[in-house]
Amino acid sequence: MxxxxxxxxxxxxxxxxxxxxxxxxxxxxxxxxxxxxxxxxxxxxxxxxxxxxxxxxxxxxxxxxxxxxxxxxxxxxxxxxxxxxxxxxxxxxxxxxxxxxxxxxxxxxxxxxxxxxxxxxxxxxxxxxxxxxxxxxxxxxxxxxxxxxxxxxxxxxxxxxxxxxxxxxxxxxxxxxxxxxxxxxxxxxxxxxxxxxxxxxxxxxxxxxxxxxxPLVTKADGSKFGKTEQGNVWLDAKLTIPYQFYQFWLNTSDEDAEKYIKIFTFLDQATIEALIEEHRVNPAARNLQKRLGQEITVLVHGEEEYQAAIAATAILFGSGTREQLEAMSENTLLQVFESVPRFSVDLNLLKAGVNILDLLAVNTQVFESKGDARKMIQQNALSINKEKYADAAGMLTESALIAQKYMLIQKGKKNYYLINFS
RNA sequence: GGGGAGAUAGCCAAGUGGCCAACGGCAACAGACUGUAAAUCUGUCCUCUUCGGAGUUCGAAGGUUCGAAUCCUUCUCUCCCCA
Incomplete structure (x- = not known):
């Protein structure tokens, strides 16, 4: 050929x-x-x-x-x-x-x-x-x-x-x-x-x-290719961390994935056709998106970063629970969340007890403002350490910590943040 | 040069003195459902907020009025027709 x-x-x-x-x-x-x-x-x-x-x-x-x-x-x-x-x-x-x-x-x-x-x-x-x-x-x-x-x-x-x-x-x-x-x-x-x-x-x-x-790469729904809520998807790991990069590809629609796997990977025709066939039989497994994400993440960021990205994905989107988080060693935890946006906060703040709105909108920028945070919490969009958190007036203390220094914040289903207390 | 129409939130667009932070649609964000999908339904959607409110908006600057997106004046820009 x-x-x-x-x-x-x-x-x-x-x-x-x-x-x-x-x-x-x-x-x-x-x-x-x-x-x-x-x-x-x-x-x-x-x-x-x-x-x-x-x-x-x-x-x-x-x-x-x-x-x-x-x-x-x-x-x-x-x-x-x-x-x-x-x-x-x-x-x-x-x-x-x-x-x-x-x-x-x-x-x-x-x-x-x-x-x-x-x-x-x-x-x-x-x-x-x-x-x-x-x-x-x-x-x-x-x-x-x-x-x-x-x-x-x-x-x-x-x-x-x-x-x-x-x-x-x-x-x-x-x-x-x-x-x-x-x-x-x-x-x-x-x-x-x-x-x-x-x-x-x-x-x-x-x-x-x-x-x-x-041809210009397009998306089936007509929106612009290569954009997420966070903006452009960059090749530089500092601008788009490998986890987010992998997530971008994992989230492509079924229709687009068939197109993209041909464009963005070097897999041969027979392999791709087999993957597409398999995907059409069982789209819920999303093996096409996973393979697409694997190939291009390895190409751009290397095998190691890809492994870290799927490890993080498994914890964050698998059936992760607070117990599992607690059971992880600090090293594993850090590795998994290496690619998640993070904030640092003074531990003393938490020792004294901190209002949930202050912590997420003032001490960190998980939410844009306290009003924004309150609305999101009222809409049931917040989880702390994989557990839904619905009390907008709540106070947090050291009991919310994992490994004595971390807190995993989840905004909606897909947006994760790690707060590091020290 | 003459005549006409217009400028409203990210975009489209309604509103012609108080009921207007402003109908509706799109986009966006969140929830439910699901497969971290699509479609659908629900909520949010100027900023801040102690959720009671507070502050700043309708091209710009002045003015009338108890009160202006809405009336008047000037200016800027866009479109259409004629020359």
Whole structure:
């Protein structure tokens, strides 16, 4: 099975320039994807792009990962309804460094693969030079006709953002010329920018280049993929702890799980089909979600963190009781809850007896305010140490402690917090 | 340049002097049911609260009034028609 066939059955193929498949089947190709340094870490939306490069490498082609140190200074207007805020150069540098570090975890840059930053070839490119060498080849009419900027032509777009596709187009030209990159990959929203690049390559050098895009990952219920109540799901363990990361995948709907297991894992077709079949017979077991969570958590955070995440899951969502919590050693307890958000509170506060509302809304931020806490408690949404707690006027003392120093707070069914008294 | 319509909470949207912290819908959060799912039902949903209330809202600033989302003045912005 070749690269394109692989993408096709996995549902990772959206569009290609004619000839792309032939090119990939007859030679080993260097192909690139750009990553925007909009944050210090990539999130699971970018995971699709990373996996694409990994597939590419597995099929013997050469991946080039580009971090947009230059393009990040401009801001991609594609399908955005508003002008973007410019990032400071300082945070941009931090973001570039963060993203480069993450990419190294997934792609083996020793085997001919490259990690580049377009700032390197733009930093000494003069404005006049750019206008004469690049701008002259592409007409404004051509640039305005793109779907990706159409909306913005009505509501307003700065010259800076409008020039974005030209900058990205030049990246492609530069990599084509200097790194022999004949193909650019990207999300379907990048089609317009990529094609500006192939056009530029043809007009400047009479060369031929290709494009391949992957579909946007969607959810069956129409809401945005990759978001939870807590916000984005990041690849950085400090921003989204592995337990929450695993939980995100475990919570995917049946319909989405069938789609995601093909996109986000490297399991072969027979294995995946068997898993889907099994899941359809017994959806309640959620083996599909569990396997999906396992594969991608191991890929992103490693086996150890995955084990910790399922251990925590088993305790938190299994038939855990206060007795079981009490029976755990402090070490086990800490390991299990390593990945649960935690707060530290002075033990003396508890010794003196503390009001439940104060503890959860003032001394810690489990709830936003005392009013919020009271309402939640009245709605029966609070558990302490796996036991429902319904008294909004209640006082807590040392008797509520586990292992003499911990208290496990549960807001609703899924939100856990550990308070550490010392 | 002339004429008209409009701006209400995260979004859509009702409200034209007191009964308005503002109908309804969506989204969100919680409860029940379940599989940590979907669908359904129930509750919450400006902020704080000792749950009695208190404070700040209806594009902005002034004004009228005992009382203004609602009336008047000026300003800002959006849309439509004509030129």
């Amino acid at each position: 070749n690269f394109v066939e692989e993408l096709r059955w996995r549902g990772l193929l959206h569009d290609m320039i004619p000839g792309t498949e032939e090119l990939l089947s007859k030679e080993k190709v260097a192909a690139y994807i750009g990553f925007d340094p909009t944050a210090e870490s990539l999130h699971i939306g970018s995971m699709v792009q990373i996996i694409l490069l990994m597939h590419l490498q597995r099929h013997g082609h050469t991946p080039i990962a580009l971090v947009g140190g230059a393009t990040g200074m401009i801001g991609d207007p594609s399908f955005k309804s508003e002008e973007r805020k410019m990032l400071s150069e300082e945070s941009l540098q931090k973001n570039v460094a963060g993203i480069e570090g993450q990419l190294r975890k997934f792609i083996d840059f020793d085997k001919g693969a490259e990690l580049v930053n377009n700032y390197d070839w733009f930093k000494d490119f003069s404005m006049l030079g750019f206008l004469r060498e690049v701008g002259k080849h592409i007409s404004v009419n051509y640039m305005m006709a793109k779907d990706s900027v159409k909306k913005r032509l009505e509501t307003g777009i700065s010259f800076t953002e409008f020039s974005y596709q030209l900058i990205q187009g030049y990246d492609f030209y530069w990599l084509w010329k200097n790194k022999n990159a004949k193909l650019q990959l990207g999300g379907s929203d990048q089609w317009g920018n990529i094609v500006t690049g192939t056009e530029l390559i043809r007009r400047i050098a009479g060369g031929e280049a290709f494009a391949l895009t992957v």
